[in-house]
Amino acid sequence: MDITKDTKVSDILREYGDVAGVMEVFGIKRVAGYNVRRFITKALTVERAAKVHRVPVDEFLATLRTVLGQIPPS
Numbered sequence: 150m151d152i153t154k155d156t157k158v159s160d161i162l163r164e165y166g167d168v169a170g171v172m173e174v175f176g177i178k179r180v181a182g183y184n185v186r187r188f189i190t191k192a193l194t195v196e197r198a199a200k201v202h203r204v205p206v207d208e209f210l211a212t213l214r215t216v217l218g219q220i221p222p223s
Contacts, residue, residue, distance in 0.1 A: 150164050152217065152219065153210070154194065154195050154196035154199075155194055155196065157192070157194060158194070158195065159191045159193070161195075161213070161217075165217055168213075168216055168217070195209060195210060
């Protein structure tokens with residue numbers, strides 16, 4: 150799965166499972182429980198999630214890709 154700013158967060162959860170614990174290491178706070186996250190992320194894009202967490206979208210994308218093994222950490 151190629152993750153872009155337009156990727157739905159629910160698609161990431163479906164493909165990779167719950168990544169909240171790993172995202173917290175990168176300073177992105179956990180939102181509710183896993184089942185709630187799956188529900189509220191159906192319409193949430195990566196770009197919107199970045200805005201909600203006050204993280205620049207490019208940084209958010211890089212973090213997601215690193216966590217999901219799409220690019221090596223720098």
